Amino acid sequence: MVSIPIALMVAVVVIDVLAPPDIHLGPLLVAAPAITASFAGPWLTGLVGALAVVAQAIIAVLRDRDELFSANHQAQIIALILVGSSLVIFCVLRERRARELTQVRYVAETAQRLVLRPLPKHIGPLRLASLYLAAEAEAQIGGDLYAAARTSSGTRLIVGDVRGKGMTSVGDAALLLGAFRAAAHRQATLIELVAYLDGSVCWNLAEPGETDQAGETFITAAIVDIPDEDVRIDMINCGHPPPMVLRNGRVTTLDAYHPAPPLGLGELAQPSYHLDTFKFEVGDLLLLYTDGVIEARDATGAFYPLAERITRWTESHPDAFLHHLRRDLLDHVGGRLGDDAALIAIERLPTPT
Template identity: 55%
Template sequence: MAIVLTDVLSPGLPMGPSLLIVAPALTASFASTLITGAIAALAAAGMLVIGLQNGHLLGGTMDFGSQLIALVVVSVIVTVFRYLQERHARELELIRTVAEATQRVVLRPLPRRIGPLRVGSVYMAAQEQSLIGGDLYAAVRTPTGTRLIIGDVMGKGLTAISDAALLLGAFREGAHRQAGLSDLAAYLDHSVCWNLADPTEAEKAGECFITAAILDIPDTLPQVDMVTCGHPPALRLHGQKVSTLHATCPAPPLGLGEMADHHYHVDTFTFEPGDMLLLHTDGVIEARDTRGVFYPLSERAPSWAPHSPSALVNHLRTDLLAHVGGHLADDAAVIAVQRSRRPTPTEATETAPLPRPVGRGGQAPDSAT
């Protein structure tokens, strides 16, 4: 409107009509297809008004006709471009919604309470616009206690997610069927090996393994049983004191069972009411700052011990991202487990509602409980 009024009031300006092409071009950069088309139509109408006012339209001058044609062509192009851009955005949003739902099915958020345990978890995926990657965790309630697993698949991308989904499915089934923790570890190793032996996975044979820590926390005993398969040791927070739960005889990662004697050693550690277990993947302790310094988890964790498991993992997440400058080079997962008082029969089967995972940019989305 400013261009039209300026040209009508000052007919001697030669560039008035040609400047109208700016209107639809700018509109397409921020407005919808409908508004872009409407502005394009108004620009064309404005050029006709200028032509009638100055006599160029009736006179049929070549310059005015070229300007009008150029305006119409550019308006059509930017309007079509805006339509295609909006359609692509809708398709991308649909794909993200489906992917997010699928990833939540694969990596289910842990409940806030499982029997006598209070639980907090956080997942930070290194890959852009992803909620999960190659790290994994899960918890299964059994008649005598709670079994947990945390692991890290070698590699990244869709292949790592597929292997993580396989192991999580095997764990959720085997945790109920296998009486002993050693038998459960052997079952999970066989499941990974069977997947690698599948003809469709032949190209991955010998190239895939999964580090994991498998835990069994009885309801009635102040202890935790653990099988470590090449995974970083867990931390136990007792008040302001932190101790590292080193495995006496760690086993090879899952998928490399042929390198072991098929006997998985079970370590037993004290886990009293009020104690906190901090399970993590190597993406946490191997995260570096700009100077190349690793994240000091064992030094930072005791300061958060008085907090609840959920608050602890949230503090850890914020501190870890600040340490690396907001972007992780590898997936990272953390589980904090605290033993509370002895559960009542009702609490023994309690599971809290599953919260919606919180994504992060940088962007490494996470799910926090």
């Protein structure tokens, strides 16, 4: 890349020296350090700037032997020095900013690994894959969440979405995930687990400084229990988009018969939780997701037709399925989502005898 500004300086010197006296191309030398600053650091930019000053001096010597370094050439040399110095300062500040951004990304990635721990590829008789798509280009985590926990008789999973954005939503997501991981294997029934999670969110909102958020902050979530020895799913849906099961090319939407209010509204709604049970057989693919998927819009404003799209796919492995879904979803929205999206794909495998 550095050959481009050097070639430019050589061309300017040769053409300026050979051109008629009334044509001056010396001011074009300033483009050389400007081009260099677009891809190089301060040292290389400063070197090219110094070479541009030398090139201007050569032009002055070869063109005006009778009047070396006239006022015009002196002004151009001073301008090159000022512009070159400014570009070097710009490169220094840019590199400092890049180092800060790298550190921020590292912290964000570490926070993501701590809050959204990677799901195991296999857990019990299940094969899993997960995906998190952030709406912001530099963001690594937001208010969407998912987790899995092993119990003595099966596997429990949660996928949810915190109302709002920013660091507050990240904190609420971390709180719920911590409560789920602590209690998923301790609470005897799914109903008791969901009641505990709702209480955890409500208690957090009751802390000092959080009371003004009561009734305004809540978390939609779908919590499922998949027994090892039975081909079924037990689910409590707390205001979340319903999961889907893909079976033999057909999609079944797991609409809750007994929907519950979002977590965090228990003190206001006084919910009575009930289980919804659905079939989940060997070879089926279960998809849990957040509303960032189904509310993704294309250029015409049309929502992403999730159920319609996935019926056309033949992938049964969760990793391949989510890879296809990610590509198709981003193609639909033109490469950038308007909201965070989290997905879990689960395949039931034959139980070893």
